[in-house]
Amino acid sequence: MTAPPSAAPPAAPAFHDVRxxxxxxxxxxDAAWDWIDGRVVPPSARPLPLADCxxxxxxxxxxxxxxxxxxxxxxxxxxxxxxxxxxxxSSYNPVPLMGAVAVVAGDPLPPDCDAVIPYEAAQAAxxxxxxxxxxxxxxxxxxxxxxMADGGPLLPAGxxxxxxxxxxxxxxxxxxxxVLPAPRVRILLAGGPKAGxxxxxxxxxxxxxxxxGGNVEAVVPLPADMDALADAFxxxxxxxxxxxxxxxxxxxxxxxxxxAKAGGLDLHxxxxxxxxxxxxxxxxxxxxxxxxxxxxxxxxxxELLAGRAVRRAAGLPAALPHATVQAVTARxxxxxxxxxxxxxVRLADDGRLEPAASPGWPGLAAAARADGFVLIGAxxxxxxxxxxxxxxxxx
Amino acid sequence: MTAPPSAAPPAAPAFHDVRxxxxxxxxxxDAAWDWIDGRVVPPSARPLPLADCxxxxxxxxxxxxxxxxxxxxxxxxxxxxxxxxxxxxSSYNPVPLMGAVAVVAGDPLPPDCDAVIPYEAAQAAxxxxxxxxxxxxxxxxxxxxxxMADGGPLLPAGxxxxxxxxxxxxxxxxxxxxVLPAPRVRILLAGGPKAGxxxxxxxxxxxxxxxxGGNVEAVVPLPADMDALADAFxxxxxxxxxxxxxxxxxxxxxxxxxxAKAGGLDLHxxxxxxxxxxxxxxxxxxxxxxxxxxxxxxxxxxELLAGRAVRRAAGLPAALPHATVQAVTARxxxxxxxxxxxxxVRLADDGRLEPAASPGWPGLAAAARADGFVLIGAxxxxxxxxxxxxxxxxx
Numbered sequence: 001m002t003a004p005p006s007a008a009p010p011a012a013p014a015f016h017d018v019r020x021x022x023x024x025x026x027x028x029x030d031a032a033w034d035w036i037d038g039r040v041v042p043p044s045a046r047p048l049p050l051a052d053c054x055x056x057x058x059x060x061x062x063x064x065x066x067x068x069x070x071x072x073x074x075x076x077x078x079x080x081x082x083x084x085x086x087x088x089x090s091s092y093n094p095v096p097l098m099g100a101v102a103v104v105a106g107d108p109l110p111p112d113c114d115a116v117i118p119y120e121a122a123q124a125a126x127x128x129x130x131x132x133x134x135x136x137x138x139x140x141x142x143x144x145x146x147x148m149a150d151g152g153p154l155l156p157a158g159x160x161x162x163x164x165x166x167x168x169x170x171x172x173x174x175x176x177x178x179v180l181p182a183p184r185v186r187i188l189l190a191g192g193p194k195a196g197x198x199x200x201x202x203x204x205x206x207x208x209x210x211x212x213g214g215n216v217e218a219v220v221p222l223p224a225d226m227d228a229l230a231d232a233f234x235x236x237x238x239x240x241x242x243x244x245x246x247x248x249x250x251x252x253x254x255x256x257x258x259x260a261k262a263g264g265l266d267l268h269x270x271x272x273x274x275x276x277x278x279x280x281x282x283x284x285x286x287x288x289x290x291x292x293x294x295x296x297x298x299x300x301x302x303e304l305l306a307g308r309a310v311r312r313a314a315g316l317p318a319a320l321p322h323a324t325v326q327a328v329t330a331r332x333x334x335x336x337x338x339x340x341x342x343x344x345v346r347l348a349d350d351g352r353l354e355p356a357a358s359p360g361w362p363g364l365a366a367a368a369r370a371d372g373f374v375l376i377g378a379x380x381x382x383x384x385x386x387x388x389x390x391x392x393x394x395x
Numbered sequence: 396m397t398a399p400p401s402a403a404p405p406a407a408p409a410f411h412d413v414r415x416x417x418x419x420x421x422x423x424x425d426a427a428w429d430w431i432d433g434r435v436v437p438p439s440a441r442p443l444p445l446a447d448c449x450x451x452x453x454x455x456x457x458x459x460x461x462x463x464x465x466x467x468x469x470x471x472x473x474x475x476x477x478x479x480x481x482x483x484x485s486s487y488n489p490v491p492l493m494g495a496v497a498v499v500a501g502d503p504l505p506p507d508c509d510a511v512i513p514y515e516a517a518q519a520a521x522x523x524x525x526x527x528x529x530x531x532x533x534x535x536x537x538x539x540x541x542x543m544a545d546g547g548p549l550l551p552a553g554x555x556x557x558x559x560x561x562x563x564x565x566x567x568x569x570x571x572x573x574v575l576p577a578p579r580v581r582i583l584l585a586g587g588p589k590a591g592x593x594x595x596x597x598x599x600x601x602x603x604x605x606x607x608g609g610n611v612e613a614v615v616p617l618p619a620d621m622d623a624l625a626d627a628f629x630x631x632x633x634x635x636x637x638x639x640x641x642x643x644x645x646x647x648x649x650x651x652x653x654x655a656k657a658g659g660l661d662l663h664x665x666x667x668x669x670x671x672x673x674x675x676x677x678x679x680x681x682x683x684x685x686x687x688x689x690x691x692x693x694x695x696x697x698e699l700l701a702g703r704a705v706r707r708a709a710g711l712p713a714a715l716p717h718a719t720v721q722a723v724t725a726r727x728x729x730x731x732x733x734x735x736x737x738x739x740v741r742l743a744d745d746g747r748l749e750p751a752a753s754p755g756w757p758g759l760a761a762a763a764r765a766d767g768f769v770l771i772g773a774x775x776x777x778x779x780x781x782x783x784x785x786x787x788x789x790x
Contacts, residue, residue: 020497022515054602068758075757077645102415104645105689119644120417147758155763162789163606167599167690168759171592197566204562207449211558249514250472250499294500295562323718362470363463363542364563368550394557 015260018249018268018277026269026276028378029304029340033318035267035280036308040287042315043183043239047176050166055213056179057315058159064152065173067145074103075142079122079129080113083137094123094130109141116140148172160316183313184217185209186238190245190255190293191221198222198245198293204364205242205291205302212307212321213314214240222246222255229258233283240313241286242306245293247277255290259283271378272340273359275301287313295364300342303373303392322372322392327353331385334358335376344370345391353391370394410655413644413663413672421664421671423773424699424735428713430662430675431703435682437710438578438634442571445561450608451574452710453554459547460568462540469498470537474517474524475508478532489518489525504536511535543567555711578708579612580604581633585640585650585688586616593617593640593688599759600637600686600697607702607716608709609635617641617650624653628678635708636681637701640688642672650685654678666773667735668754670696682708690759695737698768698787717767717787722748726780729753730771739765740786748786765789 016024045059074080079100089095100122101110109116114137121133148154154172155165161179169177187206191199202219209216217238222245223229233241246255247268256279259265263283268290270278274297279290289309291301308318330352335341336359344356344366353374357366372393376382383389411419440454469475474495484490495517496505504511509532516528543549549567550560556574564572582601586594597614604611612633617640618624628636641650642663651674654660658678663685665673669692674685684704686696703713725747730736731754739751739761748769752761767788771777778784 018514020514022513022517051598051601054598077643077648102646104647105643118417119413119415122417142757147760154760162763163599163602164694164759164762164789166602167596167694168763170595170598171690171759200565201562203446203449203565204558206446207558207561248472248500251497252499253472295566299559299562362537364559364566365542365549367559368557368563394559 015256015265016268017257019251019253019257020249022249023269023276026271027267029270029272032267032270032280032305033308036305036312037318039282040240040309040312043180043313045178046181048179048181049176050170050174053161053177053179054163054166056161056182058155058157058161059178059180061153061157062155062169062174062177064148064150064154067150068147068172069142069144071144072109073142074105074107074109074116074140076116076118076140077104078116078118078140079103080107080110080116081131081135082112083115083135083139086115086117086131086134089131089134091132094125094132096125096128096130097122100129114138114141180315182213182215183239183310184237185214185310185313186217186241187219188222188232188241188243189219190224190243198295198298201244201295201298204295204299205244208302208307209242209310212310213316214310224252224254226254226258226261229254230262230283233259233262233288236284238286240309241283241288242291242302243288244291244298247279247290247292249277255279259288259290263288270301270305271338272300272304272342273336274342274362275304276339278305280305294362296362296367299364299367304340304342320392323395325372325391325393326388327351327391328388329383329385330354333374333376333382335380335382337381338378340378341376343374343376345372345374347371347391353389367394410651410660411663412652414646414648414652415644417644418664418671421666422662423666427662427665427675427700428703431700431707432713434677435635435704435707438575438708440573441576443574443576444571445565445569448556448572448574449558449561451556451577453550453552453556454573454575456548456552457550457564457569457572459543459545459549462545463542463567464537464539466539467504468537469500469502469504469511469535471511471513471535472499473511473513473535474498475502475505475511476526476530477507478510478530478534481510481512481526481529484526484529486527489520489527491520491523491525492517495524509533509536575710577608577610578634578705579632580609580705580708581612581636582614583617583627583636583638584614585619585638593690593693596639596690596693599690599694600639603697603702604637604705607705608711609705619647619649621649621653621656624649625657625678628654628657628683631679633681635704636678636683637686637697638683639686639693642674642685642687644672650674654683654685658683665696665700666733667695667699667737668731669737669757670699671734673700675700689757691757691762694759694762699735699737715787718790720767720786720788721783722746722786724778724780724782724784725749728769728771728777728784730775730777732776733773735773736771738769738771740767740769742766742786748784762789
């Protein structure tokens with residue numbers, strides 16, 4: 001029996017090819033968010049050394065190991081005393097302390113002592129020490145378990161670890177923690193003569209990925225060739241892949257068909273400006289977000305789509321992480337019905353919001369002049385002047 | 396002539412030694428801030444590769460190098476046309492385009508063309524392309540210099556570089572930038588039996604230093620021996636030194652006298668709770684901040700003193716970087732006259748602020764339960780319930 005003649009290559013998965021034709025329809029941003037929330041999963045928990053846990057999300061509640069302090073001890077430097085011995089002491093009536101023992105903060109409390117008087121409340125009198133202030137029992141003392149009792153809760157599951165949490169956990173004896181590790185994010189950048197030169201967007205996208213809790217696995221060229229492109233999407237090692245460029249309607253816009261070939265292109269064309277040629281799909285089980293190559297479109301598609309995917313892959317809240325400012329529009333912000341519009345705006349000296357560029361205006365120069373952006377929903381024709389809106393601050 | 400007998404060692408610089416005696420007075424926080432603002436200088440500018448510039452401060456204004464785009468070009472994929480040829484075109488009246496040239500975004504505009512119609516506004520009709528919408532001259536075209544004109548301003552001096560700025564500067568041809576480099580911050584941690592175990596504060600302090608724009612040069616033990624301690628303060632390689640521990644009134648609290656010996660101890664004892672045993676000085680021209688070893692005192696002294704020094708050494712605004720929330724106290728916050736008090740507080744479900752711990756309560760467990768802190772000035776006995784105050788959010 002001989003091998004059958006090679007079969008025709010399998011038909012590419014069905015997808016709407018926009019090259020040379022244009023977008024016949026675009027998905028809503030809500031549909032894109034549903035896709036991200038459904039397809040991008042938080043990472044599996046694993047233990048990491050405490051030093052690497054800052055900003056990561058705790059996968060399990062963490063409790064205290066033993067009482068802290070482990071025994072009654074001095075909370076301050078000074079003299080350990082029996083509080084009763086200081087009764088009546090004042091600067092007019094110094095009271096000699098026969099049994100006083102010099103201690104430093106952290107020393108166990110000597111027998112028969114129940115307080116520590118700080119040096120400020122004592123004075124030397126020849127070979128003796130005199131109290132110049134009375135103290136109550138327990139003053140200057142930390143009781144066993146005062147900070148935390150054995151097994152008591154320290155931090156809840158889901159906590160994004162703050163700097164001070166690292167100090168607390170170190171003091172509680174933890175050296176490694178079960179956390180959601182930062183997702184490995186690959187950035188693919190198209191080169192070539194297209195407008196906006198997406199190959200120059202690597203530093204911008206890497207900084208944004210880090211802001212959102214991702215680890216940049218690699219910043220590599222997006223190949224122009226269809227097969228090499230499909231390979232780049234299926235190369236293992238990344239939890240999430242972002243590409244910039246080659247998403248449009250030109251004959252060289254190979255990213256969407258390559259993703260369709262490598263795995264699946266689920267959405268291509270989002271009803272948003274800028275960034276409307278973005279696409280979403282997966283290859284080899286890894287979610288892939290295709291961002292436009294025009295720099296402002298790439299920024300908008302990162303902020304509204306990719307950033308959400310990175311945060312979700314890091315186990316962080318999906319919402320935009322920007323500080324918000326409520327302010328009143330100084331001028332009308334015009335918007336297109338059926339399309340979410342991202343308006344770059346400036347906070348004027350009078351505290352009102354001035355448009356810095358219309359949603360369709362390309363390039364990052366206007367974003368640099370802007371203080372942030374305002375989103376006008378697809379169901380709105382815009383907002384007139386004098387209306388309070390939310391600005392998301394660029395930072 | 397013989398050498399004179401060795402002279403007595405020079406007297407140590409005058410400083411108030413609090414060991415075994417206590418603080419006779421403490422400096423105001425304002426005096427400490429004045430010291431920081433006067434003694435900690437922003438770094439000298441130097442060029443760094445663009446990839447390393449995110450979050451750093453631009454030392455000089457940066458302008459555009461050449462016009463961008465360098466020539467009139469297509470802003471969209473589609474057909475380059477003479478706009479006049481599309482006059483009257485609609486879906487009911489398709490107009491054949493004889494001179495149409497397929498272009499992709501970024502292509503130079505072919506001769507005799509002044510517009511690009513997107514594929515959505517065209518349709519194939521046998522060998523021809525037909526316009527189904529009229530376009531105006533300049534539509535779909537980016538004019539030379541539209542984003543930025545040669546020499547025009549891009550970003551001002553003093554700008555803290557945002558992710559999108561890196562994209563803008565890359566597109567403008569910049570590969571390195573004159574920035575204020577991150578200061579190298581050395582962290583020295585006391586060990587030993589003292590309360591709070593400052594040797595466990597390295598991860599917390601390193602995370603805080605990074606938050607404020609510093610580079611952690613080293614996290615090393617604070618020697619117990621006076622000479623070794625003075626050496627640690629004078630070892631070159633750091634722009635700023637923070638130590639934690641050994642600042643109090645016990646016999647082993649060698650950090651202040653060692654700094655006095657190594658260079659100068661300008662302030663020791665700040666009228667603040669917690670953190671009141673902090674000290675400020677310099678050795679070999681490098682500012683040195685002595686933080687207490689008790690973890691909550693170290694956190695407070697970092698937030699109110701060291702963080703300001705790190706930000707200033709990075710050329711960043713000195714003010715606290717925390718997000719703020721205005722909220723009303725649910726209960727009285729008691730404070731000591733003459734001492735700035737840091738109250739850890741929680742935002743209750745009703746939006747009011749509950750105290751989480753009094754300023755004197757040690758340990759980081761209460762800070763972990765808190766959402767942030769409220770500062771009550773030295774001139775205040777506290778605030779009653781129902782008063783609006785500013786909470787600085789822990790993050």
